[in-house]
Amino acid sequence: MKFIKSIFDKEGNDIEKFNKLDLDERSIVFYSENSVILYPYVEEIIRELQNRDQKVCYLTSSKDDPILKNKNENVRVFYIGDSELEKMKFFLRLKAKMLIMTMPDLGSYHIKRSKVFPVHYVYVFHTITSTHMVFQKNAFDQFDSMFCVGPYQIQELRATEQLYNLKQKNLVECGSGLIDKLIRSRSSLPQQQNFLSKNNKKNILIAPSWGKQNLLESIGIELVKILLDAGYYVTVRPHPMTIKKSPKIIKQILEKFEKNPDFLLDTNTSSFEQLFSSYALITDWSGIGHEYAFVCERPVIYVDVPKKDYNKEYEKIGLVPFEISIRDKIGEIIAVQNIETIPERIEFLYDPSNNFENKIQKIRNDSIFNIGESGKVTANEIIRIISEKA
Template sequence: MKITKSIFGKEGNDIDKFNELDLDERSIVFYSESSVILYPYVEEIIRELQNRDQKICYLTSSKHDPILKNESKNIKVFYIGDSEIEKMKFFLRLKAKVLIMTMPDLGSYHIKRSKIFPVHYIYTFHSMNSTHMDGTNYVRTSLFRKSTLDQFDSIFCVGKYQVQEIRATEELYNLNKKNLVECGYGLLDKLIRLRSSSAQQNFLSQNNKKKVLIAPSWGKQNLLESVGIELVKILLDAGYHVTIRPHPMTIKKSPKVVKQIKEKFEKNPDFDLDTNVSSLEQLLSSYALITDWSGIGYEYAFVCERPVIYVEVLKKARNKEYEKIGLEQFEISIRDKIGEIVSIQNIENIPERIEFLYAHINDFENKIQKIRNDAIFNIGESGKVTANEIIRIINEKA
């Protein structure tokens, strides 16, 4: 799918050009923040909307957004910069029928609801995680922000567990009831399609070594910051080709950690540092995946139907009140079913566990398929379902 080239110039000029559009040209607006690129998570939705001749605007605050390198007459792309003050002014005066984004905390920081137009705000997830453990998804402990999603009108849910969690949270904290839509996960659909259409995957590097991908979450206790150097050394010494893929927020917030690992291993031909999180090649071509609490574990398991090695670092629970919800987190409930959990004290055993798990891969395939199909909405059809809902909303506002 081709997308419009950015109207690069001054940031203010891009904003002005967007504001000059007629309302029917900016009925459907997507916004991508600078730290988490939106496009990979909404590509299936955009494709389906384009197939129906819908006019789309895509706003981005990242100069590295891959959508800026493509061209199409069907979608207009605007780089609006990353100044918090300028973004606040812009969004307060936004005119659009719907705004779709993966950035939570609407109304709490620089992204405010429009003061001049009844925009319908839609949240779409950038992982398959539960909503009530990781505060980037839902409840926070702040007295003023019991929910990071409470200002949204609609939430496009990945699976039934998210619907249950959000409804339980709304009831517990007496929050506004939102329009919860059973959508699915577009990135999962794309990955499954890519895998099924490709030839037999080669899991070996150019040096004929099995490729292992380390892709952790972010935060001070994440796998990379806890034992990153030690783990890479163990795997290299065991004869694997190792790729590190840091979380975008680790690159942004902890560049020294990434630099330290790079400088330690960059001269080793069996080591790669991959900072292009929108690239799918590494995920699909990895013999094994090692992670902690990152949602990439479910993507790898559900797409490749291969087990995941989870290193047990401190649980990432930005919402300290998650236990009040009374529901076990999806990511906790399935970890030992789609892979194996290794304590951080036993990472030296990971090479042995990799060989054991992947020698018994048939034991996992059927189990992973059943968990995926039972938990996730509309596999293979999420783009169509989500596009239907967006069109329904804008038609209601006509």
Template sequence: MFTALGKMFREWQGLQAFKRVPREERTLVFYSEGRGYWTYFESIYNALQASHSTPILYVTSAENDPLLENPLPGMRAFYIGEGSMRTLFFATLDTDVLLMTMPDLQSFHIKRSPFSVHYAYLHHSIVSTHMIYRPAAFDHFDSILCVGPHHIEETRAREKLLDLPRKVLVKHGYGRLDMILESGRQGPPERYGAPFQVLVAPTWGENGLIERHGLDAIKPLIDAGLKVVLRPHPRTRKLAPAKLDEIVAHYQHEPRFRLDEDSDATTSLLDSDIMLSDWSGAALEFSLGLERPVIFVDVPRKILNSEYPAIGIEPIEVQARRQLGIVVPTDELAELGGIACAMAADSKKWQETASDRRRGWVYNVGQSGETAAAYLVSLIK
């Protein structure tokens, strides 16, 4: 009880501290759902500081967000939690521009404020807008920073279908992809006789790879002599912790297995030869950023909008499965070890395809931060 009260008090303090900022200094706000989301804002922040010297107010729902203790230059940081204080924050927000990665504005308890706020949505995945998101996920934003042509095509098709107001759609790109590309680690890693490493990075939900198959997806890889890093989605830890605990307990003494629950997990990404996934957007980041292949396990599609076929556009994550790797049926999981070894050994052949798709699917590769920063600054009153 006292722990909960203390947490609520800290959230109340954060909200009050935000409200004490003079209105003329409340021009641009970043809202982060959790500590793992900064990677999507970072390139924009860097460009805002380097090219525009624009200060930001950073509001986070993660109590353990490192930016609370060590805010970056030009940033003031505030903690509001994810309960009643967050609801109150949104309901009373008075700023020029709010940039956020959380969809479903206005659909549930998070509403637009009565003040004249410009709500800009920042995509935190390359995947399409109309299958794995709820139908109205993006309807109530004023502008959307789009990863590629697919986001514009899908958004305009929905607006036309339902006679919705036209939003400002910015040809933005994808900051996390830019950061992966900056590593210069494209192509297969040098192994020098060490075993190949597989990054298991599925999505979450009742049809997710871990939730449905757990050990059956990991065991063939370990048995084939591969190193395995399991990077579960944070929602899997919340909704299906027993599945993760079962895998970890089974391999607690296996040196070739590692669980990585770091919210960023960039090191695991860069060091892996191949990814095993399902419908996760992480697969597109891995393939397009590192030009390495993906094994897609054919679990049922992740669908939060059952009417997604109505706009007549195939989601990009469906296209990607045919072009960035191979699809393995769930009744062939026992073959994953051999499949992974063969793909990793011949991974160079996937490089050119991934590079080509990146050029066609993503705007402003390497320059997304500058594009977004210039747009956001133009909105400040």
């Protein structure tokens, strides 16, 4: 009871502290929702702003957000709780020059534009994906700026604006801070990795998206059994929303495989250690496939479950979504009814003679802006925007 009380006390105290700041102290505000922690996706941006002695505020609705342990005086962190009603009231009265977040659908649910101040709203992508299929139709309509990962997003957003006669947003060629961070982390690892588990078996990572028709919820148990029977070490990394919304499937998987020494359930989704140590990645429509391919420069096995088309009008845009067009270029697509062939396909696909590395490097360089420099480019744009609002 004391713990619960302390969390609520902190929530109220932090909101009060934030609201008492001078406007200059809260010019740049980041917001992290509870289900997808923002920090890994904006760490490069925040670091660049810190290098320029620029103060930022970071609001979070997750009591597990690693940035709550931050000690940097230029980054002020505030825990504002996860009550939808309280968040709605807070954001309606927000005073800040800029709010940056990875949460789409601004204005549609509990996060709405401020009624009391001309805040500039910025969307940062937390995954390398299209804008017009996996998001809802109006997901980005109320944002002022979009910090885009690659050219395909700019093409999609401009086509959407034209189709629905929307006001043009400020679309910025930024890149992916997460990809930059992971590439830098991988460069410190040994050049020749064996990808073996402690049991001296090839480590296979299953990291899907979430939803009733996605990999884990539909064929997860069957797939894990096939891989274990084939002699692999299997790590299952559920999507955070699967952990939150589908605890039953997590329980079933644990009951079936928990005692197997060649099985691991990894729920630490803020860590990317498993990405680097995996011989192969099996996924569905999750953006982790792009991260694995573009960072580890290794192919991906995609199980062809039904696609996530939250926007039923996406075909009107007239552009093939990035995640559809790229799958067979950076890996192999396996039909659900053929998952028993996956062990065989792993041994073929990941053979060094297939030379996927050079092919993936070229696709990555063509698909992502400013590789290695996204933090600097994005920080420049943030400072430009708030300077104009001075």
